[in-house]
Amino acid sequence: MESLRHSLLAPTCGTFVMVLGCVDSMMCMIKVRYAAKDDNAKPLLPHPYKPWETAGKEEKHKEIIEKAYRAFKMYENVKEWMFISLPLMWTFAVYGKGMTSLPYISENLVDGMILLSSLLYTFANRRYTKGYVDSTGKRVKPFYLRTNVVKFWLAQWRSRTFRRRLTRRSDCKKLFSILQVRMHCWIKKIK
Secondary structure (H helix, E strand, O other): OHHHHHHHHHHHHHHHHHHHHHHHHHHHHHHHHHHOEOOOOOEOOOOOOOHHHOOOOOHHHHHHHHHHHHHHHHHHHHHHHHHHHHHHHHHHHHHHHHHHHOOOOOHHHHHHHHHHHHHHHHHHHHHHHHHHHHOHHHHHHHHHHHHHHHHHHHHHHHHHHHHHHHHHHHHHHHHHHHHHHHHHHHHHHHO
16 A cells, blocks of 8 residues: 555655645636726726627726736636646556666656656646736647647657557467467377
């Protein structure tokens, strides 16, 4: 049981950090939305927020409303990416331990890669959040950084499963050759 806890510590910490990053994006969106007030300090945007109901608002509040809409789109994007990338990180964590048969790769190194990549994902998400709320142009670099972290998880998982398939095929070939030899010996005994 202790070894299971130890092997799941890194992906659990990575999950915690990534979920906190998603919650941070939600808080950023809420802060922008509730800061949007008219001249009488009344909220410009209704609760629950419906972006399609902001068409009739005054022209002078247009920039504030657009910023709130960008924050809304940013949070939706962060949520969607979280649900895509979290299983990939866990899959890499589970199958990445199998890479320890390669030289210079230990379980601690794989755990470190999991933690470092999760932190990098969260850092990119934070920069994406702040950049997208400011302007749509500032979101591009963090978006690509976050995408590259997900690609890393996907590539590591993919290479491991491909290597596992090759190992299984060679094991099947070995088993088949052993069975073939034994069958040949059995046939000789019968004759």
